[in-house]
Amino acid sequence: RTPMDLPLKDGRKIDPTDSSVAARYVLNDIYCSAWLSHAISALCEHRVPDFVGGEPTAIESIAKKAGLHAPTLYRALRALAANGIFEERGDGFFLHNDVSRLLCADHPYSWSGMARMWGHPSCMSAWMHYRKSLTDGQSGIKHAFGKTLYEHLAQDSAATKAFSDAMISNSAHAAVSISREFPFRNFKRVVDLGGGAGTLLHTILAENEHLEGVIFDLPELESLAKDSIRTADLASRCQFIAGNFLSEVPSGADLYLIKNSLWNWSDDHCIEILRNIRRAIGTTYGARFLLIEYVINSRNKKWTTAYDLQILNMPGGRARTEAEYKMLLLQAGLAVTETDIIEDQTLMLSAPVQ
Structure with missing residues (x-):
């Protein structure tokens, strides 16, 4: 039947x-x-x-x-x-x-920000150009505005706010589970690369009082991030550093993490980012990189492959399988040592290849 x-x-x-x-x-x-x-x-x-x-x-x-x-x-x-x-x-x-x-x-886990972003004019304009994306693989944002997503956000404060609110919505619930289930007790200083307003890092620091943290993100997010640090009463243990992980990553930490950011980028850009992380780790004993991403597998492909369409549409990246992420890490000199799944996120902990 x-x-x-x-x-x-x-x-x-x-x-x-x-x-x-x-x-x-x-x-x-x-x-x-x-x-x-x-x-x-x-x-x-x-x-x-x-x-x-x-x-x-x-x-x-x-x-x-x-x-x-x-x-x-x-x-x-x-x-x-x-x-x-x-x-x-x-x-x-x-x-x-x-x-x-x-x-x-x-x-506490509001999805309002994500809902508002899906209906934001920038997102809608990008989808109006999806038919063009099918012809050349460029993002809908690129076709709509002639810029990458991040170039567009740098010139549109309303779009930046909508995007940031959406990322807060996307991180709030998973941040609690990740902060409790991943062994952050084994580390002293963590850098959240592309950390935005700091939703994930603040939750991690609240659950692990021995930790110090750094939010590393673009300059246009500095005011939002610093306000959130003050609101969370974490100024003594958390700071914001402005920068672009495509250019460099700050050194001096024993744990670097990226959550739901690598899928925004092409393979070449991902390798560039990961190599910058590998350089920042340097020879620091015990330093690790934690990648947190939605990973396509046989159990979740109904929604992860749908998300993949939106990832092309907005930032121009793509969702990947676990094997594809491991290959990118290896090309950057990082090897996965542990893998776990928390809620709908796959966590891959990696160490420098010796």
Whole structure:
């Protein structure tokens, strides 16, 4: 029995003698998901999730707080509730469920930043050029703006904020698990390369009070990173150093880490970055490099290969398999000594090849 023979689902009649009917529904659901993602982004931009309560809230009340058109907002929330995001009670009353609550700005693992980035004009403009990317392998951002993602961000503060907020969303939950499960007790000073606002490093330092840390990232993120260091009350153990890991990496640490950054880059750029890390490690006894990435494998390829499309679209990089990352590391003079999986992230600890 094939999927085409399965009973009626979602109120849609399937002709068991014509597999194209069910196939059409599969494609339709994919397109619907895209529309729903736009609705989520727009609602987060207007802070709608922050105005929905734990008890049923009238659509008129939500719309008034958000400054939105109530009938149109109702249609958006109705569609999302029908697809498992928010709950609708009665006619025009909504409340949170576990999924929608994650879109609130004050949730400890808020996904609001990521939702807003997916709907940001820079991201949308890039996707409008995806058909061109298929012809030459260049990123949608490059086609849309004539610049790399990072050149574009350096000239657009709003886009930089959206991108940074998305990275915070992406790091918050995994940071807790990584900080507790990886043996940071074996190290004294850690440098987070491309550390952004410091979400991961701050969590690591909070869990490991003996550690000192450095956030290393582009100059345009300095103000954001230093503010976050002060907010986390980590000024005595954490500092920000401005720089570009394509050019150099600061020395003096016994652990360097990169989380979800190498897949933003081509193989040649990755090798360049990794060689800079190898040079920074130098001959420091016991120094290691920790790579944390989404890695394509047989268990997760449904979503990692989809992410790969977005990675081409925005930074112009690509997702890789574990074997591909190990090959890049070896070409840079680093050999993997330990591998682990924490949540949906693969951790590869490597040491200099002697």
